[in-house]
Amino acid sequence: MIQIIDKNSSLDEAIKSITKTDCSLAELTRAVELLEGESYSRTLRVGVSASITADLFDIFLRKHGLLNGAKVNITKGNYADPIGDIDLFTQVGVEQIVLLPFFDNLLPSFETQLESVDPSIIDAKEAEMRQLYRMVFEKARSVSAIYLGTFHRLGVPFDNSGLDTVAIVLERFNAALREEAAAFANVSLLNTEDIVRVVGHNAAFDMRFYFRSKAPYTGTYMNELARRIAAAARGFGAHFYKVLALDCDNTLWGGVIGEDLLNGIKLDAHDYPGNIFWRMQQEFASLERQGILLVLVTKNNLADVEEVFRKHQNMVLKESQIVAMKVNWQDKPSNLRALAKELNLGLDSFVFLDDSSFECEAVRQQLPMVKTVQVPAALSDYPRVVGEIKSLFLAGGIAADSKGKTEQYRQRAGAEYFKAQFDTQEEYLASLKLKVELTRNARISSGRISELSQKSNQFNLTTTRYSVAEIENMMSSDTHAVYSLVVSDKFGNAGLTGVIVMRYEGTAAIVENFFMSCRVIGRGVETSIWPRVVADAMQRGCTELRAAYLPSAKNAQVGDFYNRLGMPMTKESECVQQYVMAATDISAPPNPWIEMTYVE
Amino acid sequence: MLNETVLKQVMATMLNVNASIINEDSSMDNVPSWDSLRHMNLVLALEEEFKVTIPDEDAGNITSYKLIKLVLNDLGA
Numbered sequence: 001m002i003q004i005i006d007k008n009s010s011l012d013e014a015i016k017s018i019t020k021t022d023c024s025l026a027e028l029t030r031a032v033e034l035l036e037g038e039s040y041s042r043t044l045r046v047g048v049s050a051s052i053t054a055d056l057f058d059i060f061l062r063k064h065g066l067l068n069g070a071k072v073n074i075t076k077g078n079y080a081d082p083i084g085d086i087d088l089f090t091q092v093g094v095e096q097i098v099l100l101p102f103f104d105n106l107l108p109s110f111e112t113q114l115e116s117v118d119p120s121i122i123d124a125k126e127a128e129m130r131q132l133y134r135m136v137f138e139k140a141r142s143v144s145a146i147y148l149g150t151f152h153r154l155g156v157p158f159d160n161s162g163l164d165t166v167a168i169v170l171e172r173f174n175a176a177l178r179e180e181a182a183a184f185a186n187v188s189l190l191n192t193e194d195i196v197r198v199v200g201h202n203a204a205f206d207m208r209f210y211f212r213s214k215a216p217y218t219g220t221y222m223n224e225l226a227r228r229i230a231a232a233a234r235g236f237g238a239h240f241y242k243v244l245a246l247d248c249d250n251t252l253w254g255g256v257i258g259e260d261l262l263n264g265i266k267l268d269a270h271d272y273p274g275n276i277f278w279r280m281q282q283e284f285a286s287l288e289r290q291g292i293l294l295v296l297v298t299k300n301n302l303a304d305v306e307e308v309f310r311k312h313q314n315m316v317l318k319e320s321q322i323v324a325m326k327v328n329w330q331d332k333p334s335n336l337r338a339l340a341k342e343l344n345l346g347l348d349s350f351v352f353l354d355d356s357s358f359e360c361e362a363v364r365q366q367l368p369m370v371k372t373v374q375v376p377a378a379l380s381d382y383p384r385v386v387g388e389i390k391s392l393f394l395a396g397g398i399a400a401d402s403k404g405k406t407e408q409y410r411q412r413a414g415a416e417y418f419k420a421q422f423d424t425q426e427e428y429l430a431s432l433k434l435k436v437e438l439t440r441n442a443r444i445s446s447g448r449i450s451e452l453s454q455k456s457n458q459f460n461l462t463t464t465r466y467s468v469a470e471i472e473n474m475m476s477s478d479t480h481a482v483y484s485l486v487v488s489d490k491f492g493n494a495g496l497t498g499v500i501v502m503r504y505e506g507t508a509a510i511v512e513n514f515f516m517s518c519r520v521i522g523r524g525v526e527t528s529i530w531p532r533v534v535a536d537a538m539q540r541g542c543t544e545l546r547a548a549y550l551p552s553a554k555n556a557q558v559g560d561f562y563n564r565l566g567m568p569m570t571k572e573s574e575c576v577q578q579y580v581m582a583a584t585d586i587s588a589p590p591n592p593w594i595e596m597t598y599v600e
Numbered sequence: 601m602l603n604e605t606v607l608k609q610v611m612a613t614m615l616n617v618n619a620s621i622i623n624e625d626s627s628m629d630n631v632p633s634w635d636s637l638r639h640m641n642l643v644l645a646l647e648e649e650f651k652v653t654i655p656d657e658d659a660g661n662i663t664s665y666k667l668i669k670l671v672l673n674d675l676g677a
Contacts, residue, residue: 055641
C-alpha cells in the first residue's frame with residue numbers, strides 16, 4: 001500500500017516536471033523515463049533523420065508525446081543520411097518521420113562561403129538538394145506523416161536591410177524545399193526560422209557543440225521544435241477539433257448586451273478595449289473561412305444577440321458564419337450536448353471559449369472531452385489565447401475541401417427546413433435533385449479521403465483510419481480499389497463525403513471499410529452506390545461479397561447497415577459482425593431520386 | 601562544496617546507468633554507454649544542475665568522474 005502511494009506521488013512529481021518550463025535536462029530525463037513505464041493506449045514510432053547531431057531532440061519529443069497522452073518510441077537515423085534513414089525507418093515500421101536538414105552544413109560553413117563561392121556551385125548544390133529530398137519523399141510515401149524542418153540561418157545578418165546573400169540563398173533553398181514537398185501530401189513543413197525567432201537567436205544555439213560535434217541546438221530550441229511537431233500531429237492523434245463554441249458577452253464583445261445595450265457594448269476597430277474584441281472577431285471569422293464551424297453557446301435573450309449581429313455597425317461576424325446557436329438560459333453543458341447532436345459531431349471535436357470561470361468549470365467538470373478555454377482577465381493577453389486556439393485547429397493543416405464547411409452544414413439545416421413541405425419523404429428527396437458522382441481511385445482526392453477517414457466516427461463501419469500514403473498505395477494496387485463519392489443537390493455541393501475501400505481476394509470482394517460524412521446521410525446515397533461497386537467486382541471474376549461491422553463507441557447508427565443492404569449475417573461476436581452474400585444477390589433498394597454518374 | 605550525490609545522480613541519468621555503478625574511477629573508458637553523444641547531453645545537464653558554464657576547452661575533455669569533479673569545483677559548483 002505504502003509502495004502504491006509512493007509510486008503515485010512520484011508519478012505526480014514526474015508530471016509536474018514535464019509540465020513546467022524550467023525543468024533541467026536530468027530531471028526531465030528521469031521524469032520521462034518514469035512516465036514511459038506506465039501503459040499508454042497510444043504508442044507511436046517516430047523516426048528522426050537529421051543532417052546535424054540531434055540527440056538532444058529525442059527527450060523533448062518524448063516529453064511532448066507524454067503531454068498528449070502518447071508514448072513516442074524514437075528510431076534515430078544516422079548522421080546526414082536521409083536516404084539510408086528512410087530504409088531503416090521503413091524496416092522497423094515507423095509511422096511518422098521528422099526530417100531536419102541544416103543550411104550551414106550543406107557545405108562546410110556554407111553561410112560564410114556564399115559570398116565568395118562561384119554561383120554555379122550554389123546552383124549545383126540546390127539541384128543536388130532537390131534531387132535528394134525528392135528521393136527521400138518518394139521512398140517515404142508509405143509513411144503516414146513527415147515533418148520537414150525548413151532551413152534557417154545560423155549566423156546573424158550585419159546588413160540592416162536583412163537581404164544579404166545568405167538571406168537570398170536561404171530563401172531560394174527554402175522555396176526549393178517547399179516545391180519538392182508540395183507533390184507529397186504526407187509532408188508538412190515546419191518553419192524553423194520562426195522557432196529561432198520565437199526562442200531568440202542566442203537561446204537557440206550552442207556553438208560549442210556545433211563546431212565540436214555538429215550539434216548546434218539548445219534544449220530550448222529542441223523543446224519548441226518538439227512542441228510544434230506535436231501540435232502539427234494533432235497531439236499525436238489525440239484530437240481533431242472542428243467546432244469553436246463561443247460565448248457572447250465579454251467574449252465576442254466587451255460588456256453585457258442585456259445591461260449595456262447596443263450602444264454600450266465595446267466593439268470597435270480603433271478604441272480600447274473594443275479593438276481587442278473586434279480583432280478577435282476577425283480571427284474567428286478567419287477560422288470560419290478555413291473550415292472551422294462556429295457555434296454560439298450563450299446565456300442571453302435571443303432578441304438581444306440577434307440585435308447585435310444585425311444592427312451593431314462594428315460587428316465582424318455575421319449570422320451566416322454561425323452554423324448553429326443555443327441562446328437561452330439553460331446550462332452550457334446541456335447546450336453543448338444538444339449542439340453536438342444537431343451537428344452530428346462528437347463533443348471531443350469541440351473547443352469552448354467563455355469568459356466566466358463558472359461556465360468554464362461547469363463544462364470542464366461535466367464534459368471533460370471538450371477543450372475549454374477561458375478568456376483571460378487581462379485583455380491584452382486575449383490575442384495570445386486565441387492564437388493558441390487557432391493552433392489547435394490549424395497546426396495540422398486544413399485540406400482545401402474543408403474550407404467553406406459552414407456553407408455545407410447550413411445547406412443541411414436548410415434542407416431540414418424544406419422537409420416539412422412534402423407529403424412523402426420520396427417526394428421531398430426527388431425535389432432535392434440529388435446527384436451522386438462515384439469515382440474509382442480518385443488519386444487527386446487522396447488527401448481528402450484520408451482526412452475523411454480520420455474524421456468520420458459515426459458512419460464508419462470498421463473505424464479503420466487511412467493515411468494519404470495508404471490510400472495512394474491501395475489506389476495503385478491490383479488487389480484494392482478505393483471508391484469515393486461526391487454528393488450535390490439543389491442547395492449546393494457537399495463535396496467528397498463517402499468512401500468505400502474494397503479488397504479483392506480470389507472470388508471474394510471484401511469491403512475493407514465504408515465511411516461517410518454524416519451530413520449526407522438519410523437520402524439513400526449510402527445504398528445507391530453498391531450495385532456499381534458489386535458490378536465492378538463481378539467483372540473482375542468475384543462471385544461473393546463480404547463485409548464486416550466493428551462496433552465502436554460512436555458507430556451504433558450503422559450497426560444494421562449491411563442488414564439494410566440485404567446481406568445475411570454469418571458470424572456475430574462482441575467485437576465484430578460478419579456478412580457474406582453472393583454477388584448476384586445484391587439488390588440495393590432503388591433510389592429513383594438519385595442521379596448517379598460514374599467516373600473511372 | 602560539490603554535492604557528489606547529486607553529481608552521481610545526474611551522471612547516472614544522462615548515461616542511462618544505475619547510480620550505484622558511478623564511482624571515483626568511472627570514465628568514458630569503463631562506462632560502455634558513455635559515448636560522445638551522451639557526453640554532450642551530460643555536459644548540458646551538469647551546467648543546468650550546478651548552474652555553471654563549462655568552458656569550451658573543458659567541455660569535450662571532462663570524460664571521467666574525477667575530471668568532472670575537478671572542473672565543477674574550479675567553477676565553484
